[in-house]
Amino acid sequence: MSGVLAGISFTAVASAAPAGGGVQPVTTQPDLVSAAITDQPSVINAAGTPRLKACFDAPIASPVAANFAVSGTDVAGTGNPLSPASAASIPAELNCATLTFAAGTNLAGFSTLEAVAGAVSPAGGGAGSNPQGAVALTGGDVAPGAGKVSGPNLTGVAVAAVTGGTEVTFSFDKLITQGGVGAPVAARFGYYTTAGAAVPAASIVAVADRSVKVMFATAVVAGARVFAGNSAVTLAGQPDQGNAATAASGAGTAPPVTTNPDIVSVSRVAGQSGSFDVVYDQTITANVLTVANCEARTPTRGFAGTAVAVQNATTVRVTFGALAGSARSDEEVVRVDDLGGCVIDTSATPALSSVGAAGVQNKDHTPGFTSGPDLTGCAAPAGTDVTYAFDELLATAAPGPGGFALIDASGARIAATSVVSATDDKVTVRFASAGVLAAAAACTVDRGAVSDRQPVAAEPGSLNTVRVNTTGTPENTGSTAPVVTPPVTTPGAARKFVPLAARSLGIIVSCHRSSGRVRCTTKGTLKLASVLSVFGKKACIGSVRIRYTAGSKVLSSKSTKIKSTCRYTSTVTFKASKSQRSRLRVQARYGGSVVSRAKSSKKVRGRVR
Secondary structure, eight states: OHHHHHTSOOOOOOOOOBGGGOOOOOOSSOOEEEEEEEEOOOSTTTTSOOEEEEEESSOEEOOOGGGEEEEESOTTSTTOSBOOSEEEEETTEEEEEEEEOOTTOOGGGEEEEEEOTTSOEEGGGOSOOOOSEEEEEESSSOOOOTTOOSSOOEEEEEEEEETTEEEEEEEESSOBOOSSTTOOOGGGEEEEOTTSOEEEOOEEEEEOSSEEEEEESSOOOTTOOEEEOTTSSBBTTSSOOBOOOEEESSTTSOOOOOSSOOEEEEEEOTTOTTEEEEEESSOEEEOGGGGGGEEEEOSSOEEEOOEEEEEETTEEEEEOHHHHTSTTGGGGOOEEEEOSOSEEEOSSSOOBOOSEEEEOOOSTTSTTOOSSOOEEEEEEEETTEEEEEESSOBOSSOOOGGGEEEEETTSOEEEOOEEEEEETTEEEEEOSOTHHHHTEEEEEEOTTSSBBOOSSSOOBOOOEEEESSOOOOOSOSSOOOOOOOOOOOOOOSOOOOOOOOEEEEOOEEEEEEETTEEEEEEEEEEEEOGGGGGGGGGGSOSEEEEEEEETTEEEEEEEEEOOTTSEEEEEEEEOOOHHHHHTEEEEEEEOOOSSSOOEEOOOEEOOBO
8 A cells, every 4th residue: 555655646735825814724634725726618618617626735535516615706696605516536636626517607706615524534534524614716717906896897998990980899807798688788888089978889799708899880089988887798607797887998007087077086984884085087066966876886786876065176975875874884895986977077068977986995806705704813812702703794683603613623513602792893602611712723604604784685604714813804994095196187178968867767566465475567667868869779778676675674676677668567576474565665776878877766655455
């Protein structure tokens, strides 16, 4: 046996930071130390086989596919966590295993690999198994960057003159959906003329893995500001995440200015949850009628502005009501977008601000982190108590003790007996005796043991294990927006102004009880500004989200495509108690496009018959 082993080289495995950025624990069992994508088929070659390599700090045997899972920044979406279809040892690398996923899986969009106890066994038939743990997944599209969201982010553009117009290739940092639902929409790409008017693309020319080529009917002038609006593209092979509205001139360069006000930077307002100071490059005034076109973005969703106040000649303070209603929840915001028209300038011919974005912070878009709470440290202050530190604010409801445990030096799990306290980003739990703390090598938390303090759709915490007595890493310590000096603007000729606001969004609701549930059909018509008639049927594109609520409880939320006739209709069935039926309210919101702005309907009562 020794002769056989002498002929096999053991591959050295470098220890990688675990999920959440905590310190890697070490036990006598195989500990998960790294994970890297080795095969990621393109969107075009979706029949290929996605694979990753998971490595431990000791030789392993008998990998079990169901005990591994990848997780992404959209931890609340479908597909997270996602287990491989099969797992196999690597003969030439005794510490590692190959995990193979179903064809079409976009591994590049995930950020973490988790392994629960029993994912592997020690080599040679040794007793025991690996302890629970997680590591950062490398080799994919997830990479740090200010202001990034979970969906595709615009990284650069290339302009080429062609007969009859101009072709512009938009490049993104992730695989994008190429056809069917979520495919690129031409009218959500655009550029600004020298007079400050937004011009939508006429058609889609070609779609590749990470780029979209569009055709403009008119020539794009040199150095023009081009942009991609919300959901111009969506993420392929994972939950349907649209990119936030942004503008670019090339990878790593600042977008060019327009004759309209352009967003420059953003920062949180100390002591005022849900409020941000947004700085522009021109003298501006608040545009109260379209404040919803300022949008705060977390990695996975957007929140419309609800109030705006001028602070000085170039700064407005925007409040996002949904965020303000939940203490410190704005700490999850990674950027503020101007969808076009958040403010107007103070010239004789007022012009709407142009599409753009300013980053706030971006912890969630780093390998090993998720948009749910990630365990980053733990400490034993005294006696039998251990305090678990997470990277963001936790839901106010106290968690149960079942998801918290210690891992001893032999890899065995020791469960907590009770929760002592839960405050902001920390949970203190109690164990049966002080002796278990002395023998502990690591703290571990199960997936979903905690959830974050999102204003809507709270996201569950990720599975993670960190070494005992380590310091946690908070999600946000302040704004990371770059300091930018606004350019000096020289007054010019009168500018063209193309109002892109929708006039109203109608809503009609019909509900009735059916087999103990409520079935509602909601329909209505989007009425656009008359100037948009030049776009014909292209003006009505995008989707309408209908929310059914009873007080603060969301009973159902569903999106439906708007028709070219500007009409929408949606039917849903959901559970509702007698009390909830009596308080049922319904509201629709059109998400907008390059040519028409977002618009909400009135909130109406849903009478259940």
